[in-house]
Amino acid sequence: MSLRIYAFAYLIFLYAPILLLPLFAFNDATVIAFPLSGFTTDWFARLAETRALHDAVRNSLFIAVMTALFSTILGVCAARAGAMSHFPGKRGIMGLIMIPLVLPEIIVAVALLVVMVQVLGLGLSNWTIIFAHTLICTPFSVAILNGAFQNLDPAMEEAALDLGETRWSAFRLVILPLVTPGIVSSLLISFTISLDEFIIAFFLTGANPTMPVYIWSLLRFPASVPVVMALGTILVALSVLLLTIAEIFRRRGLARAGVKDTGGFL
Amino acid sequence: MKHPEMARGALTADQKRSMALVAPPFLYAIALLAVPVGAILLFSFWTQDFMDVDTTFTLNNYREIADQPIYGALLGRSLWVALCVTAVTVITAFPVAYFISFHVRSERKSLWLFLITIPFWTSYLIRVFLWKVILGYNGVINSSLLQVGLIEEPLTFILYNVNAVVITLSHAFAPFAILPIYVALEKIDRSLLEAARDLGEGVIRTFTRVTLPLAMPGVVAAVLIVFIPVIGDYVTPELMGGAGGKLIANMIQTQFLALNNAPLGAALAIVAMAMVTAVALLFVFLNRRWLRGRE
Numbered sequence: 001m002s003l004r005i006y007a008f009a010y011l012i013f014l015y016a017p018i019l020l021l022p023l024f025a026f027n028d029a030t031v032i033a034f035p036l037s038g039f040t041t042d043w044f045a046r047l048a049e050t051r052a053l054h055d056a057v058r059n060s061l062f063i064a065v066m067t068a069l070f071s072t073i074l075g076v077c078a079a080r081a082g083a084m085s086h087f088p089g090k091r092g093i094m095g096l097i098m099i100p101l102v103l104p105e106i107i108v109a110v111a112l113l114v115v116m117v118q119v120l121g122l123g124l125s126n127w128t129i130i131f132a133h134t135l136i137c138t139p140f141s142v143a144i145l146n147g148a149f150q151n152l153d154p155a156m157e158e159a160a161l162d163l164g165e166t167r168w169s170a171f172r173l174v175i176l177p178l179v180t181p182g183i184v185s186s187l188l189i190s191f192t193i194s195l196d197e198f199i200i201a202f203f204l205t206g207a208n209p210t211m212p213v214y215i216w217s218l219l220r221f222p223a224s225v226p227v228v229m230a231l232g233t234i235l236v237a238l239s240v241l242l243l244t245i246a247e248i249f250r251r252r253g254l255a256r257a258g259v260k261d262t263g264g265f266l
Numbered sequence: 267m268k269h270p271e272m273a274r275g276a277l278t279a280d281q282k283r284s285m286a287l288v289a290p291p292f293l294y295a296i297a298l299l300a301v302p303v304g305a306i307l308l309f310s311f312w313t314q315d316f317m318d319v320d321t322t323f324t325l326n327n328y329r330e331i332a333d334q335p336i337y338g339a340l341l342g343r344s345l346w347v348a349l350c351v352t353a354v355t356v357i358t359a360f361p362v363a364y365f366i367s368f369h370v371r372s373e374r375k376s377l378w379l380f381l382i383t384i385p386f387w388t389s390y391l392i393r394v395f396l397w398k399v400i401l402g403y404n405g406v407i408n409s410s411l412l413q414v415g416l417i418e419e420p421l422t423f424i425l426y427n428v429n430a431v432v433i434t435l436s437h438a439f440a441p442f443a444i445l446p447i448y449v450a451l452e453k454i455d456r457s458l459l460e461a462a463r464d465l466g467e468g469v470i471r472t473f474t475r476v477t478l479p480l481a482m483p484g485v486v487a488a489v490l491i492v493f494i495p496v497i498g499d500y501v502t503p504e505l506m507g508g509a510g511g512k513l514i515a516n517m518i519q520t521q522f523l524a525l526n527n528a529p530l531g532a533a534l535a536i537v538a539m540a541m542v543t544a545v546a547l548l549f550v551f552l553n554r555r556w557l558r559g560r561e
Contacts, residue, residue, distance in 0.1 A: 003361060003365045003369060007366070010358065011381060011382070018396075021396065033405065074291040077287045077290050077291050085280040096292065096296070100299065104495050106497075106500065107303065110518060110531060111306045114305050115301065131298055193387075203519075212390075219395055228392065228395070239389075243380075243387055
């Protein structure tokens with residue numbers, strides 16, 4: 001019983017910052033502190049007028065979509081290869097692909113900054129961020145897609161091949177539909193990670209800031225903080241929506257593969 | 267493990283296909299991870315010469331890190347913060363993972379896990395900033411404690427210092443600790459616990475002698491996945507740490523972006539990485555010995 005109370009208290013601890021967000025987003029004061037003063041939707045109206053924010057959002061969306069596509073493609077390759085057979089060096093190869101999961105992000109950031117600017121002499125652009133985000137999102141894609149691919153019954157593909165399908169058409173007609181929920185889930189998760197990522201983007205951002213980099217610049221000016229709260233409220237609502245969809249697809253995928261659910265995304 | 271005997275001889279068709287498939291993500295990781303990390307290692311032995319980089323091999327950057335007390339202090343504080351965050355996160359997360367695994371009905375488990383991961387995916391910057399609102403001088407905690415009359419003056423030891431950094435980072439890394447521990451607990455064969463109880467062990471002895479050792483792989487994974495990345499965060503110390511709570515990642519960021527001294531920044535990054543890796547390996551080693559000692 002006390003364990004249950006503890007677990008609920010822990011949930012409150014986890015949700016405390018998010019629950020405060022809408023309070024201040026609709027609060028009629030520039031100072032982010034209690035007591036609240038009154039209700040307003042001005043901060044949301046301000047969001048609609050800020051051109052710099054729109055540009056930053058557009059950049060971030062482009063980066064997040066590209067990252068989602070690339071990391072899911074790489075994730076499909078790795079997860080499919082990992083499920084198919086044991087090949088020499090598998091542990092090491094998979095280990096290297098998964099390492100960004102535990103690597104401090106600042107290491108990825110400075111390493112890519114050095115290579116892009118000092119070694120290759122290239123400028124920074126949205127593409128440098130896309131490359132970096134693809135690197136850190138791929139392990140998440142692999143983890144999600146592993147669940148989808150490892151639960152496939154190899155007999156289904158064999159049956160398709162025996163019935164005269166080619167390797168590719170068997171993959172497209174038999175395997176792909178079975179792992180589609182995993183793919184959708186992987187796309188959504190890597191999209192969410194990329195959209196929110198700041199530590200790397202701050203190092204690699206070029207002339208055009210991404211949304212988190214823009215938020216960071218706003219946080220330095222107390223007057224613009226309520227606008228950030230409004231933006232944050234929208235972002236939280238959006239990511240809860242995306243994650244719920246991702247979770248539904250992930251569960252549907254597991255159900256389709258006929259296995260018991262063992263846990264979350266990680 | 268399907269064809270262990272084939273691994274030694276010629277590759278099967280399936281193995282060849284797998285290797286062709288794994289090549290793109292593998293090469294991507296080589297090109298964007300292994301090569302760049304190699305490049306910063308190389309850079310750390312070079313020096314910044316005004317606008318250019320002097321490529322003569324030298325240990326000057328490492329010598330400077332050893333000689334200037336500021337770097338040692340930042341590294342020491344970062345290690346201390348990382349250890350505190352890891353300890354706080356793993357110890358507070360364990361009961362939650364235990365609760366979900368042992369006390370939640372199986373059809374509700376994924377809902378709990380989902381609820382725990384949601385805050386983790388929502389805007390990191392804004393979450394850190396809101397901790398400032400919670401812990402601040404006029405913040406949620408202080409104003410409610412004042413209201414209730416528990417304190418006379420706002421508490422000041424919870425913002426702009428190392429405590430605030432530890433609290434915020436423990437919040438940020440919570441799901442990373444809960445999930446691996448949960449997975450390990452789920453794998454425990456429940457009949458082992460029954461056996462321990464039948465053989466006369468008490469609740470606590472069953473936990474320390476059966477559950478905890480079997481959950482150790484999850485705890486180790488949780489420790490590693492929290493302890494190592496914490497060193498790379500500069501947002502939380504910047505916003506929450508105040509003057510006395512800055513960490514090594516802030517210094518690395520300053521060297522690269524403000525002082526334009528990439529070689530020194532690279533050397534700091536290498537030293538920080540080496541430090542956490544060494545501590546992590548030591549932990550894994552000690553844990554192995556502890557588990558073996560129990561057998």
